[in-house]
Amino acid sequence: MKGLVEGLLRLLAWLPLPVLRAIAAAGGLLGYALARPRRRVARTNLRLAYPHASPNEIERLTRAHFIKLMQALLDRAWLWYGSADTVRRRCPVRGMEHWSRERPTILLVPHLAGLDAALTALLQQGVPITGFYQKQTNPVFDAIVFEGRMRGGDLRAYSRDAGVRRVIADMKDGRPFYCLPDMDFGPKDSVYVPLFGVRAATLTVLPKLGRLGGAVVVPLIARMTPTGYDIRLEPAWEGIGDMDVEAACIQMNQAIERWALEGGPEYLWSHRRYKSRAPGDPPVYA
Template identity: 45%
Template structure:
């Protein structure tokens, strides 16, 4: 019942002016920052590990801004998934090397977990005439799961979501058929199939899926970084990485993390620091959370 009411609320607020929705997200973010101390601790640990040179005041500010941006991006799902398509097109702007996503080349979009990731996939699928595939994790609540799936695949040509339980063969076949894969491999998915590579100098369990899929699918890798702005979102398409994959999955995955650090440094408070990125530790290393 609560899930249904929440979705109805999101539909109801979708037509509101964007400044009103961002103000709602701002207040919600501050409330969550004040009340959800366990997740605030996660953000603080992440920032201390990744930015040990920052002052306590700087970490607190970025932590608070992170909660605000996460909340604002959640509220933005109202208009991303329910507003008039022209409103979405006007607020989500594609920039950069968009030509990299033209044609039929096997392509993997490297889309790290910035708060604008939902806006990124919405903008790409709405404005580019290619089919996108993606791997998703099911939500525990079936009502919410159906809402998220429908929202993220609102636009596009015969969108093809794939769960993490599906085989690699189907994904590689889709890549070789000319589909674009939207991949978010920068989270801690546990020790299975992960390798430890540095992330801001800290060993981080990281799945080498970007290198693996690029090699098997003979695909180029195009980073797409979505930035939240006052008027909506900028979805910036970067040049394809030269020489990637290299044939060395560990070296490729370490390179992925180094380049991700460069993107984060441009807007640290828009990265998804609420995730326990260092939950899985190398053998013998103590927990950090």
């Protein structure tokens, strides 16, 4: 089964990008039609993010979101099985001057559709990266995702249960930590701070790792374009480890709000970001 899927991905990697994106758009519309629970979650999240949008606009964004997700999924064919020249041409990176191997760095990566493109592009730029890897439910898909990400370059991937000691050592050795903190993993190691006006369980990994590792935070943003992805490193946030944990998480969520709105349908609106509720807070996905 794994060989069959990999063979299909290798074939898709040869397609011209407009053709691949068109195929993915059709698949995204099918996913929009069939994935009713995720469609409902995306609508709810979008209504919170765009409170003045009409129902028709929310529905348009919801459809576009499923299309962008499928396009990003099929783009992994050429990201993981295409040539290095193809990846470099389709994934230009701006702002490399904001990263220095001489100082411990956390790469803050919001859940935009291009997060795998950003990872592969930076690895090909020669940036050695450390990150956590969450196993996929399907073992075939898990093996393909893990091996695909490893093909990009010098990547170390640890289990989320491994703790942060090796991550901190890697950061001090010049390996930035690829951090995707804008997901709901429950109340453990989280604080409840606003995101689009609603309190959300927000991981405290950014300020805590900043403090323990003496690290700066460099945002890494990937936007989908007709020719691939536009990937940029933003100026570093200094002193994140010196901030109060809650204040730092508020600052992070405010930045994520801005990137999510800039990304429009490319942000992961179908994730149940408000699944965990603080005591007394009403459910969001009722």
